[in-house]
Amino acid sequence: MRVNLSRNGDFSIRGEWLKVKKITVDDILIPKLTFATGNEAIVYGALLANCRFFAGYPITPATEILEGMAKYLPLLDDGICLQMEDELSSIAAVIGASWNNFRTMTATSGPGFSLMQENIGYACMTETPCVIVNVQRSGPSTGQPTLPAQGDVMQSRWGTHGDHYVIVLYPNDVQESLSLTIRAFNLADKYRVPVILLSDATIAHTREKLIIPNQKEVEIIPRVPVTIDVSKYHPFRTGFVRPTKVPEMDRFGDEYHTYLTGLTHNWKAYPTPNDQEVHEKLVKRFYEKIRDNRDDIITYEEKYTKDAEIIVVSYGIPSRSALVAVENARQKGHKVGYLRLITIWPFPHKKIYNLSLDIKKFLVVEMNLGQIFHKVNEYSRGNCEVEGFFKIGGKIPTPQEIFKMIKKR
Amino acid sequence: MTSTIEYLRNNYLRNDLLPSIFCPGCGNGQIINYVLHAIDELKIPKNNIVLVSGIGCSSRIPAYFDTDGIHTTHGRAIAFATGIKTTNPKLDVIVFTGDGDLAAIGLNHFLQAIRRNIDITVICINNENFGMTGGQASPTTPMGSFTATTPYQSIEHSFNLAFLAKTAGAPYVARWTTAHSREAINSIKKGLKKKGFSFIEMLSPCPVSGKRFKSSHEYINYYLNNSIKYSDKFRDETSSHLFSSLEECFITDHEGKIIIGEIVDIDKPDFHVLYKKLKEAAKNEFWKSRQ
Amino acid sequence: MIIKIYENLCKGIKGCGNCIEVCPKKLFINSGNLNKKGYILPKIVDPNQCIHCKKCELICPEMAISVLEESG
Numbered sequence: 001m002r003v004n005l006s007r008n009g010d011f012s013i014r015g016e017w018l019k020v021k022k023i024t025v026d027d028i029l030i031p032k033l034t035f036a037t038g039n040e041a042i043v044y045g046a047l048l049a050n051c052r053f054f055a056g057y058p059i060t061p062a063t064e065i066l067e068g069m070a071k072y073l074p075l076l077d078d079g080i081c082l083q084m085e086d087e088l089s090s091i092a093a094v095i096g097a098s099w100n101n102f103r104t105m106t107a108t109s110g111p112g113f114s115l116m117q118e119n120i121g122y123a124c125m126t127e128t129p130c131v132i133v134n135v136q137r138s139g140p141s142t143g144q145p146t147l148p149a150q151g152d153v154m155q156s157r158w159g160t161h162g163d164h165y166v167i168v169l170y171p172n173d174v175q176e177s178l179s180l181t182i183r184a185f186n187l188a189d190k191y192r193v194p195v196i197l198l199s200d201a202t203i204a205h206t207r208e209k210l211i212i213p214n215q216k217e218v219e220i221i222p223r224v225p226v227t228i229d230v231s232k233y234h235p236f237r238t239g240f241v242r243p244t245k246v247p248e249m250d251r252f253g254d255e256y257h258t259y260l261t262g263l264t265h266n267w268k269a270y271p272t273p274n275d276q277e278v279h280e281k282l283v284k285r286f287y288e289k290i291r292d293n294r295d296d297i298i299t300y301e302e303k304y305t306k307d308a309e310i311i312v313v314s315y316g317i318p319s320r321s322a323l324v325a326v327e328n329a330r331q332k333g334h335k336v337g338y339l340r341l342i343t344i345w346p347f348p349h350k351k352i353y354n355l356s357l358d359i360k361k362f363l364v365v366e367m368n369l370g371q372i373f374h375k376v377n378e379y380s381r382g383n384c385e386v387e388g389f390f391k392i393g394g395k396i397p398t399p400q401e402i403f404k405m406i407k408k409r
Numbered sequence: 410m411t412s413t414i415e416y417l418r419n420n421y422l423r424n425d426l427l428p429s430i431f432c433p434g435c436g437n438g439q440i441i442n443y444v445l446h447a448i449d450e451l452k453i454p455k456n457n458i459v460l461v462s463g464i465g466c467s468s469r470i471p472a473y474f475d476t477d478g479i480h481t482t483h484g485r486a487i488a489f490a491t492g493i494k495t496t497n498p499k500l501d502v503i504v505f506t507g508d509g510d511l512a513a514i515g516l517n518h519f520l521q522a523i524r525r526n527i528d529i530t531v532i533c534i535n536n537e538n539f540g541m542t543g544g545q546a547s548p549t550t551p552m553g554s555f556t557a558t559t560p561y562q563s564i565e566h567s568f569n570l571a572f573l574a575k576t577a578g579a580p581y582v583a584r585w586t587t588a589h590s591r592e593a594i595n596s597i598k599k600g601l602k603k604k605g606f607s608f609i610e611m612l613s614p615c616p617v618s619g620k621r622f623k624s625s626h627e628y629i630n631y632y633l634n635n636s637i638k639y640s641d642k643f644r645d646e647t648s649s650h651l652f653s654s655l656e657e658c659f660i661t662d663h664e665g666k667i668i669i670g671e672i673v674d675i676d677k678p679d680f681h682v683l684y685k686k687l688k689e690a691a692k693n694e695f696w697k698s699r700q
Numbered sequence: 701m702i703i704k705i706y707e708n709l710c711k712g713i714k715g716c717g718n719c720i721e722v723c724p725k726k727l728f729i730n731s732g733n734l735n736k737k738g739y740i741l742p743k744i745v746d747p748n749q750c751i752h753c754k755k756c757e758l759i760c761p762e763m764a765i766s767v768l769e770e771s772g
Contacts, residue, residue, distance in 0.1 A: 020692045027699075053496050074691045080495050080684070085521040089488030092481065092518075096461075096492030099479070100500075104492075122482050252459045252477045252493060253500050259472060261480035270426065271472060271480070412704070412766035414757050428708065428762055433715030433739065438761025446758070588722075590758035616715050624714065626721035629759065 023075045025215045036210040038177040038203035039107075042133055043068030044210075045181025046105050047076075048218045051131070053104040055082040055093040057112060060145040061201040062135040065107035078102075087112035091119040095128045099260070101223075101251040103185050107133035110152060111142065113159070120194050121160030124286060126260045127236070127247065129188035129195075129223060131181070136200040138394050147394025148200035150316055150367040156196045157345045163283050165290040167191065167297055168345040170198040172319045174208045180342070182218055187297060189223035191289055192246050198344065200367070202317045202396060223249045226256050235259065235269040238285065245289040290346055298348045301340040304330060308337030310406055311355055313376055314365040315341040318397045322365050325402035336406055341372070349379040356380035363405055364388045365397055417445045421455065423475050430469060434625025436587040436613025437467050440534055441474075443590060444503065447597035458501050461490040463515060465507035466541045467534035467613075484515030487522045490529045498528065498681040501601060508535040512548040512568050523577040523606045528679040530600040530607045533570060535649075536615035544618030551650045551665065552658035555620050562659060567648045574608040575673045581607035582673040584639070584649065586632035587614060589669065596671065605679040612649070612667060621664070632667065639670030702768040703727070703744050703756070709764035712739025719756040719765055725749050728756065 025047045036044070042065050046054070054069035056062075066083065073079030080097075084090040087108050094104040108116065113134045123130055136152050138144035152159075156168045167187050171180045177199060184195040226233060226248045228241055235258045238247045250258045263271040264279040272278045290297065304326060305311055314322040319340040326338040339355065341348060352375075356362065361384055364373040373388040380386055389405045391397045411419070418424065422445075431437045448458065458476040462468035464483035471478030481489045486504050494502045511519050511533050522529065538556055539545040545558040548568045555562060571584040581603040583596040593611060600607030614628035622628050637651065650665035652658045657665070712735075713720060719728040719742055727750060731743035756765045 020689065021696060023692055023695055027695075053492070055492060074684075074688045075695050077688075078496075079688075082491070082495060084488065084491075085517050088485060089491070089518050089521070092485040092488035093492030093495075095481075096479070096489035097496040098492075099477075100493060100496040102496050118482050119485065126479075253457060253497055255456050257455070257476050257478075259478040259480070261472070262482060263480065271469075412702075412757075412768040413754075414763050414766040418763050422763075428711065431761065433711035434718070435761055438763065439718075439759060442758060442760070442763050445763075588759070590755065594758075624717055625761070626713075626717035629718055629721045 022077060025076070028072050028075060029212050031212050031214040033209065033211050035207050036174055037064065037205055037207050038171070038174050038199055039064035039135065039205070040068060041174045041177035041210055042107070042181045042197070042199070043072065044212055045178040046131070046185070047072055048178075048213065048215050049103060049182040049185040050220060051103040051105050051185060052076060052079045053094065053097040053102040054080075054106065055084050055090040055097070055104075056106050056108065057084055057087050057090050059109045059112045061137060061204045062107045062109045062133065064204070065133060065135075087115040088119065091116040091132065094130045095119060095123050095126070098128050098130050099252050099258075103189070105131040105133065107135065109135050109137050109145075110139045113152060113155065117159040120166070121162060121164060122262045123194040124160065124164040124166065125262050127192040129192050129249070131184045131188055131195050131197060133197045133199060135204045136198060138392065144394045146201060148202040148317055148367060148396065149392065149394065150200060150318070150371070151392070152198065153344060153368065153371045156198060163287070165286050166193055166345060167195045167290065167343070168198060169195065169342060170316045170344050171203065171342070172316055172340065173203065174206065174210050177203060178210060178212070186219065186221040190221050190246070191293065192223070192249060193290065198316065200317050226250045230255050234267050236265065236267045238267070245285050245292065294346050297343055297346060299342040300348050300351060301342060303338040305337035305339065305355060307335050309335040309359055310361045310363055311337040311339050311359055312363045312365060312402065312406070313339045313341070313372070315344060315372065316367070318365045318367055321397050321399045322402055324399035325406060328399060328403055329406045334406055344372070347375050347379070352376055352379040353381060356383040359384050361385040361387060363402075365402055366390055367392060367396065417449060421445050421449070421475060422473050426473055429473060431466065432617040434614060434616040435466065436536060436611070436615070436625070437470055437534060439587040439590070440467070440505070440532060440611060440613065441470055443593045444532070444597055446594045447601060450594070451598055451601055453501050453601065457499065458503065459493055460503050460505060461486045461493065462505040463507070463510040465510045465539070467505050467507040468510060470505045484510055484513070485518060486510065487515060487518040487529070487531065491522055491525070491527050494527055494529050495680065495684070502529040503601070504529055504531040506531060506533050507540070508533060508537060508549040508570070509539045509547045512570055516548070520573075520577050523574060523579045523608070526578070526580065526605045526677060526679045528605055528681055530597070530609070532597065533608070533610045534613045535570065535610055536613045536619060538615060538619055540615045540618040544615070544620060549649065551648060552652070553660070567650070569647050569649045571608065571610045571649070571672050572646060579608050579673060580605040580675050580677050583608075583671045584610040584612070584669050586612040586636060586667065586669060588629045588632035599674070604682070605677060631664070635664065635666050636669045637666040639668050639672050643668050703747050703750060704766045704768070705742065705744070706764040706766070707735045707741055709762040710735060710739060710741055711762055713742050714740055716761060717742070718759045718761065722755045722759045724753060724755070725751060
C-alpha cells in the first residue's frame with residue numbers, strides 16, 4: 001500500500017477524512033492465528049494496548065518495531081509515529097506525548113538504550129508512564145548488532161543515575177512478546193513508571209505461531225485521571241483521594257495546571273533542590289510504590305520445582321534451551337527444576353529465598369557474564385550453592401550444554 | 410483599579426514563588442514580562458498553554474507561570490515539545506531555552522524541529538555564556554571574549570542562531586535584545602500566531618556570570634546603542650556580532666554591533682497539517698486495498 | 701499618574717537599575733534605602749512628569765514597577 005499525497009487531490013482535501021470510515025485495530029490486525037516475529041508481536045501488542053504515539057530511531061535489531069508503527073499508527077485516528085533524529089529525542093518525545101494522555105512507546109537496542117538513560121531518569125522523577133523496548137544485542141559499544149545477548153539486564157535496572165525504580169519485563173517467545181507488551185502498558189499506567197520491555201535479537205527475529213486476540217479481549221488498565229476540585233489539585237499529592245502512593249495523573253491542556261521538573265520537587269511540584277527531607281520522601285516513594293506492590297508486578301514461570309535438587313534459573317531466549325535441558329534431565333532421573341523470570345525487576349527475591357531452602361543448587365543460565373547470577377546469589381543467602389552458566393558472543397546456550405552443567409556434580 | 414503589571418502577575422504567575430530565583434538584573438525576568446504581555450494581548454486561554462524548557466537559568470522560567478509547564482533535561486526541550494505538540498496540535502507550546510541548551514547540547518533537535526516545521530514557538534534567551542554554571546563559553550560567545558573557560562580569549566567562531574534558523578527553513582525568525590521591549594512583544598505575538606516553527610532569539614544580560622558588564626543597565630545601554638537593524642545586506646554573517654575583520658574580534662572591550670530585527674516571516678505548511686493529510690490519504694488507501 | 705515600586709520584588713539598582721536607564725524623563729533615582737533582602741531601591745522623583753510611556757514597566761525584570769494612569 002502506497003500513498004501519494006500529491007496525487008491525492010492536491011492539498012485541499014481537508015475535512016474529507018471524516019467521511020472515510022474509521023479504522024480500528026481489529027481492522028488492521030484481523031484477530032487470527034498467524035506467524036509473526038517477536039518485533040511484529042510487540043507492534044501488535046502495542047496497538048492492542050491502545051498505544052497511539054511512537055517515536056523511535058532505526059537500530060538493528062529493533063528497527064522493525066519502528067517500521068511497523070510507522071505503517072499502522074497513521075491509519076488510526078489519533079495515532080502518530082515519528083522517526084526522530086536520535087534516541088535522546090525519541091524518549092523525550094515519548095515522555096512529552098505521555099502527558100497528553102497518550103500511551104507511548106519507543107524501541108531501541110543497546111547503543112540507543114544507553115543514550116536514553118538520562119531521560120528514563122526524567123520519566124522516573126516526573127512519574128511519567130511510558131514503555132521502552134530494548135531488543136538486546138551484544139555489547140559493549142557497537143558489539144554484535146545482529147546477534148542476541150542479555151548484557152543490558154543490570155543497565156535496565158540501574159542505567160540512569162540516582163536512586164530510582166523501574167519495572168522490567170522479559171518475554172521468551174513471540175506470543176509472550178505480544179502479551180507482555182500489553183502488560184507493560186498496564187503496569188506503566190498503574191504505577192506511573194517507565195516500563196522496560198527487554199527482548200533480544202533472536203526473539204525479535206524468530207517467526208513463530210502467534211494468536212492475535214480481538215481488542216475486546218485485551219485487558220486495559222488505564223491511568224487514574226485527576227478528578228479533584230481544581231483548588232485542591234497538586235500534581236504530586238498522594239494518598240489524598242485514594243490510599244495509594246501513586247498520584248493521579250493530569251494531562252496537559254486542561255484546567256489543572258501541572259508543572260513538571262526533573263529537579264527534586266515537593267508535592268506541589270515546586271522545585272526544592274536543597275531540601276533533604278523532601279528529596280528523601282520523594283525518592284522513597286518511588287521505591288515504595290513499586291515495592292509495596294511486588295506481588296502484583298512479579299511474575300515467573302515455575303516447573304518441576306517441588307522435588308528438585310537443582311533449579312535452573314533463566315529468562316529470555318536461553319530459558320527455552322533450559323526447559324528442554326531440564327525435561328531431558330528429568331527423563332534421565334535427575335531431580336531438576338525450572339524457574340523462568342518474566343518480571344526481571346522488581347526481582348522475585350522471596351521466591352528465590354524460599355526455593356533456596358530446599359535445594360542443593362541454583363544453576364543460573366544467562367547470555368552475559370553473570371548479572372542475575374549475583375541477585376540469585378544474594379537472595380539464596382547461602383542456603384544453597386549458586387552456579388552460573390554464562391555464554392556470550394551471540395550463540396544461545398544449547399540444551400546439551402545446560403544438561404552437561406546439570407549432570408556435573 | 411489594578412495596573413497591567415499587577416493584573417498580569419496575579420492572573421498568570423504563581424505569586425507564592427515570587428520574587429524569582431534569578432540574579433538581580435537577569436534578562437529572564439524581562440522575558441517573562443514580555444511573554445505575559447504577548448499572551449495577554451493575544452488572549453490565549455491559560456489552559457491551552459504548555460511551557461517547555463530544558464536546563465539552565467532561562468529554563469527555570471516556566472516554574473513561575475500558573476500554566477502547564479515541563480522543565481526537562483538539558484538540550485531536549487524541543488524534542489519534548491515535539492511529542493507534546495504532535496499529539497495535541499491545539500495546544501500553544503512555547504519553548505524557553507538558553508543558548509547553551511539550544512545551541513550546544515540541543516542544536517540537533519532545534520534544526521530537526523525546524524525541518525519538520527513543528528508548530529511551536531521557541532524563545533532562546535541568549536546571554537552568550539553558560540550562566541548557571543558560572544559563565545563558561547557557549548557556542549554563541551563572541552570570538553575574543555573572556556569567559557571562565559576561555560581565560561585567554563575565545564578563539565572559536567560563534568553561532569548566529571537566528572541566521573541558522575533561517576537557513577534551516579524556519580518560517581518565522583526574529584532577533585531582539587531585552588532592551589527592545591515592544592519589538593520583542595510583537596515578535597512573540599507573531600511567533601505564537603505563526604503556523605509552523607517560530608524562533609525568537611533574545612539577547613539578554615547576564616550581569617553576574619557574564620564578563621562584559623557588571624550591571625543590567627549597562628547592558629541595556631549597550632544593546633540600545635550597538636544594535637543594527639537587519640536588512641537584506643546581511644546574508645552570511647556567522648556571528649550575531651558584526652566585526653569587520655578577524656583582528657577586530659580580539660580587541661578587548663570591542664563587541665561589534667548586534668544585528669536585530671525580524672529576519673524571516675514566510676508561510677509554509679506545518680507538520681500537523683501535512684500529517685493529517687497523510688492520515689486521510691493512508692486511510693483511503695487502506696479501505697481501497699481491503700475492497 | 702501613580703508609579704508604584706513593589707519593594708519586596710525589586711532586586712535593586714546595583715545589579716539591575718534598568719528603570720533608571722530607560723526612563724526618558726529620568727524620574728528614577730537612587731533612594732538610598734534598602735529593602736528586606738538588602739537591595740538598594742530606586743525611588744521616583746516627580747511622578748507628575750511621567751509621560752506614561754511604560755518603558756520602566758516593561759523593562760523591569762521583576763515586574764516590580766506598575767504605572768497606572770489616573771482616570772478622571
